[in-house]
Amino acid sequence: MREISCELYQENNLLSARAVESYISQIENFEEWQRAITESGAFARCRQILKDRVLWGEDYEGPNDPVILIKELRSAALKRHRQHVGNIHRNYGREVGLISKRGTIKLRYAPNDSLLRTLIFATVERRMELNQFLNQLYQRYNLIFSDKEAEQFLSKNEFDKKAFQANSHRLEQRLGSLGLLQRLSDGCAYIINPYNQKFHDKY
Known part of the structure; x- marks a missing residue:
């Protein structure tokens, strides 16, 4: 469970950087760029393309070579990405209580008590059967806690039914303690919204 959680976090954390690389590769593969690198004055034409498309190249001081030019753009874009947008997934995830190192040395998806309460308040009006609640979390937020939802998302090689059943049991104990x-x-476990429950009981 923890290993899968770490892997999914790492995979999602790389998505924005891959998007940056993909966009730059698209520029490089555009017909306009491919035509420009074969023409006279290729460097000036390619730099103008980058100025028009990504507002970059005005301060470039490297060799007059389109290959090095696009390489420098890729390097500069990824460096800036790591300093800014690349931190959003990790920072926002930790702030809302979705990401932590609890129980591991790596960051992973591991919701804290505050986030669990928030999910319940946002999903449960008064009372909801546990399995229905877990299915709602999967349908609304793509959050997976139990084997039923994990089986829909993971491949057969990744899916470990017993591990996810144990995870669901730990969640049940944790929510009970809260x-x-x-x-x-009747033997069924129910998620309750204590604030809404009190309101209805009062009125």
Whole structure:
């Protein structure tokens, strides 16, 4: 479970950098660029393309070579990305309580108690059966806690039914300790919204 959580975090964390690289590769493969590199004055034409498309190249002081020019753009774009947008997934994830190093030395998806409460308040009006709640989290937010949702998302090689069943059981215990879950006499576990429950009980 923790390994999968770490892997998915790392994979998602790289998506924005891959998008930057993909966009620059598209510029390089555009017919306009490919035509420009074969023409007289190729460097000036290619630099103008970059100025027009990504507002970059005015301060470039390297060799007058389109290959090095696009290489420098890629390097500069990825460096700036790591300093700014590349941090959003990690920083925002930690701020909202979705990402932490709890139980590992690597960052992974591991929601804290505050986020779990928020998800319950946003999903459960008064009371909801646990499995229905977990399915709602998957349908709304692509969050996976139990084997039923994991089986829909993971490949057969990645899916470990017992591990996800154990994870679901740990979540049930955790929510119970927070006063957000009750197991009734019918044997079913229910997620409860204590604030809305109190409101309805009062009025």
